[in-house]
Amino acid sequence: MKHLNKLFVALVMLAGFSSQAQDSNNPWAISFGANAVDTRISAASKLEDQLSQFFNAKDNWNITNSVSYLSVSKYVGSNFSFGVTGSVNRITRYVLPRVGEGPYTVVNPGDKNYYAADAVINYSLMNLIKSKTIEPSIHIGGGYTWIGDELHAGTLNGGLGLTYWFTEMIGLSWRSTYKQSFEDVREDMPSHMQHFAGLTFKFGGKDTDGDGIYDKDDACPEVAGLKQFNGCPDTDADGITDAADACPEVAGPAEFNGCPDTDGDGIADKDDACPDVAGLKSLGGCPDTDGDGVTDKSDKCPDVKGPKENGGCPWPDRDGDKVLDKDDKCPDVAGTVANNGCPEVTEEAIKRLNDYAKTILFDSGKASFKQQTYPVLQAITAILKEYPNSNFSIEGHTDSDGTDAANQKLSEDRAAAVKNYLIESGIASSRLASAGFGESKPIDSNKTKAGKANNRRVEVKLVK
Structure with a gap:
């Protein structure tokens, strides 16, 4: 066992720059177990003799009672692996060449120690047979072997192997290797068979998030996920990975990128201003019962069409003149459409105004009113x-008494006096204008007292 310990240390040092792998998920593998050395194959001169007692362990094989080999390997791609194997044994059965047709003779050469260090290139046939548990393989390689203190030589190796995987990472392995000695003389170092049986452990695969999917195959190596999504999570279990799910914590269909549509209006809840009530896409998913383009929740009259500017309610027409209040410049007085909802001044109204105007009396030669004029x-x-x-x-007018200039000024002052009274009584100044025409527009003769009285007048005219 002390020799095995020395060999194990040497192999660990070699493992830093050698490889033999079983698969790409767990690139490293270590095998250990028992080995058997059979020298009969070199003693036989015919192929049928070499193979006839291939598994004659009782008579030909040299086997120790402890762990006697150790192999370290790493995967290099395309079903190939490369590694090193170290083995120890004790040669107590040495097959001598047969004489003629006589039997083979097995002797004890003196309990000689056996040491071997080999490099192995292995090719897995597991994919060929499409099995997940049984892995046949072939291998070639070379190494150096010592028997006792006097026999040693390099060897060219080749053989077959078989591993049965109990789990993804633990297997029972068997390997038989033919070692062709480079020494021509049998007494220096015979060619021989070496068989290995033991356990193989694969390791080295990295699974950061612990989801059972190796990082190299895991699209989300730092977050635990599902195998069907290449290791990415699907928190809400809606069949869409969280990375592609616009609503990763709430289940929803793929057509809405994983978001729900509670009211079934074809608008995902996250984009729906009214997620619990079916509505229109043009209104952000909210309903519009009266179809006026104003959502029910913003519509002050949800069952009656109305403009948005009036909160979804129809515009009122308080005076009933068919001109909406918003356009009606006289919303409380019935008017005509042509006059923007205001009543139009009739000829009768103008006549009434002028009938009253004719009775306006001023103090003689002044613009002040006589008391009876106020009504x-x-x-x-x-x-x-x-x-x-x-x-x-x-408009103000005078008779012909006095100068033209004086009459002009007096007519202007009297018209302005009427205008100012009306403004003080609540008529907007913007609606009124005043002008004086003196004696220039008489309506009667200035030769009679009655005619002069008619010419001294105030007229009210509609400005269109």
Whole structure:
């Protein structure tokens, strides 16, 4: 055993630069067990004699009672592996060449120690027979063998092997190797057979995430996953790997990249603004019951069509003039479409205004009103308020008494006085204009007192 220990240390040193593998997942393999040495093959002169007692362990084989070989190997690709084997034995059965047709003679050469160090190139036939447990193989190689202190020589080796794998990494192996000695004289070093039987352990495969898939075959080597996904996880078990799953923690179909569609509207929940209620894609997955383009949750009138600008409700028409309030410049007073919802000033209304205007009385030669005129001005104001979208011009006129310049100024001041009163009574200034025409536009004769009274007047005209 002390020799075996020395041999084991030597093999560990050699393993750093030698290889013989069983597969690519676990590239390293170590084998150990018992070996048997048979010298009869060199003693026989005929092939049939060499093979006739190939397994005659009782008479020809030299076997020790302890672990007597150690092999270290590494896979190099394409079913090839390369490694080194060291073995020890004790030669107590040495087959002498037969004389004529006589029997072979087996002698004890003196309990000589046997040592061998061999390099092995192995080719696996496991793929050829398509088996997952039985691995036949062939091998060639070379090495050096010592028998006792005086016999030693290099050998050319070749043979067959068979391994039965109990598990992926543990197997029972057998190997028979023919060693052709480079020495011509049998007494120096005979060619012989060496048989190996023992256990083989494969190792060296890396599985970082512990999912049973080696890193070299694992698409997700740092995260435990499933074999059918090359080692990648599928947390929600929807058949889509987490890396390709837009919703890795919630199961969903492939058409939505692994995301669910709870309401079945064809929009994944993650993209659906209303995931629990079927809706329209154009509205982010939300429903629109009245079809007005406003989602129900934002529609103030979900059962009645209406514009988005009004919260999904139809625009009101308070005054019922068929002009919507949003477009109606007079939403509380019925009007016409042509006048933007405001009432149009009728000829009758203009006549009423001017009938009142004719009764406006001023202090003589002034723009101040006589007291009895104020009810008239209030009546004019009321009529103008009936037409809030209409504009008017207040025009002043005088008789021919006095100079033209004085009459012009007086007409302008009187028209402006009426305008200012109306503004103070609530008529928007933007709706009113005033002008004076002096004595230039008489409507009656200035030769009579009555005619002059008619010419001193205020007129109200509609500005279109």
